[in-house]
Amino acid sequence: MKVTHKPTYKPRFLVVFLKEFREALRDRRSLGLLLLFTIMYPLMLGYILNQQIKRATRPEREGIAMSVIGADKALTLMALLKQKNVTVTPLPPTSDAQIDVLLRDRKTVAVMRLPDNFTVDYAAMRPAKIELWFDSASDTDARRRDIEEILQAYSANIAGARLLAHGVSPATMAPIKLQRYDTGSNAARSAGLIGSILGFLFFPAVMCCLSSAVDSTAGERERRSMEVLMSQPAHAWELIAGKWLAAGTLSIIGVTVALALAHGILMWLPLEEIGMSWRVTSLDLALVCLVSVPLSLFAAGLQIAIAMNAKSFKEAQSMLSLIMMVPMIPGFAVSMLELKTATWMYLVPMLSNQTLLREIAKGENIAALPFVLTFASSAVAAGIAVAFASWRMKSERYVLAV
């Protein structure tokens, strides 16, 4: 039979890519983990911010409901409480156990009891006892403090009136006056929070390609299929490129999903309520996703270049787990050293993406250069990683170790 050479329809790197990608998609367990990891973070972020918003918008004074036993003994105090927006529910004389039940069922924030001798003591200018029952295990602490403040103000008022009646200035009672100034705004606090949170949205770039990068290099060596593959009529760079693109694609999907999900959540949340805003438009976000593509490809390339030197899946995993956190270090360093955003930051992969998104989120006007630098810095690094991996695969030492 005559041997015929058919023309190559599919580039070989594409053949390798399709096979590796299909294999990765069939690895249900690691795929499930990736999905979880990718969507869990934005969801968590949304949940935490939502809680903050809820807390910030909770009506503070409204609805302080307090039960009072013996309300008719201190009508002025009751009027003051009402004036301070505390709803007073008079109660008939109640036992300690019943008060306990009332508080445990959260029917009331606190129970105030004026003992029978209150009127007598008050008239005789003896300290008149007022009992305040509350449950410190419940989350009504702030409202209980409000009530105590009202009581203290009431007490100080009466003391002042009594001193005045004796010809003493009430000012004697207040040798100092404390005035508090809080310059921290909600907006500033939340902006710091959101800035540090955004950095993690790029973590899937490192995470999602891991399994495929390891499986298609160290895993292939472990299963002893690498030599077979290398004996096929394909250049080392074609094999590496296919494996690299398969791993990189998973990362690209991961980062894009994480960013899009976070964007959707942040747009949907009423961030204005906590003095923040999400000024990133969908176009901005699409651009950020686009310039983050090389970041994913760089992570995949680097992991392949490292994992291919390991003899087994396990060895590669432990090698890579050491460097997994490295890309996050510049981001942490910059925020810890409180460095001002500078152009060089756009030259460091990962840090550049984080900085870019943070600056956009701050509402800064970003020129084209940061986008270009972010894209190019990772793209160049990815190229170097892949070139190194291809060179390594061709080397005789590698062939012998396979």
Add this chain to the structure above:
Amino acid sequence: MIEVTEVRKQFGAVQALGGVSFTARDGQITALLGPNGAGKTTLLRLLVGLLKRDHGSIAIDGVDPAVNPIAVRANIGFLTDQFGLYDRLSTREYLAYFGELHGMSGKTLSARIDEVSHLLQMDDILERRSKGFSQGQRIKVAMARTLLHRPRHLLLDEPSRGLDVMSTRALRHALAALRAEGCCVIMATHVMQEVSHLCDDVIVIAKGHTVAQGSPTQLCERTGIVNLEDAFVSLVGTDEGMLA
């Protein structure tokens, strides 16, 4: 046709091949005999251009694998000592992958997969994923991959290991058919019975050198020993090699 002349290969201080010369002709099955560690794997890797020789020349249909490995590999079916299957791919997908790497596609490819599967009697495992395959099933899949692109040259490293009687017969028929088609087959093996039944030519290498080349009958005549196995031991120079 595969022509090897005075090929040497050294790894550091270890001389893997110290001078190997032979010619494997088209339409013949050439056995590569040698004790473990004789340099067979290194020789096969040199032939497909995975390693570069230090000295000598190799020509596969006139092409030097060190100069143009891609062209050489396109025309070689290489069955290594490892099968290299992928657990998450079915046999058909596995074969399609390697077929596409050889530039095959579409109907031609799937027809050829069916043909090879039929030839090796492995239709029952064609659509199954290779996880849990037996040794025999694995080597069949690997053998199918080796034959898929109709290579002119076959380099087979112990192709019959782990095969049952029926499969061994199927393999022999396949090899005989390839010989009839004019393929050049080099088969490393330790089974003397296979050599005397199937092979037209025998190359004996020991300690990195070609010790002898000739038909099984010629080797027996040369050593003056009737039994091929004894002749082999005598050529290698020690019976330790077979035990190693």
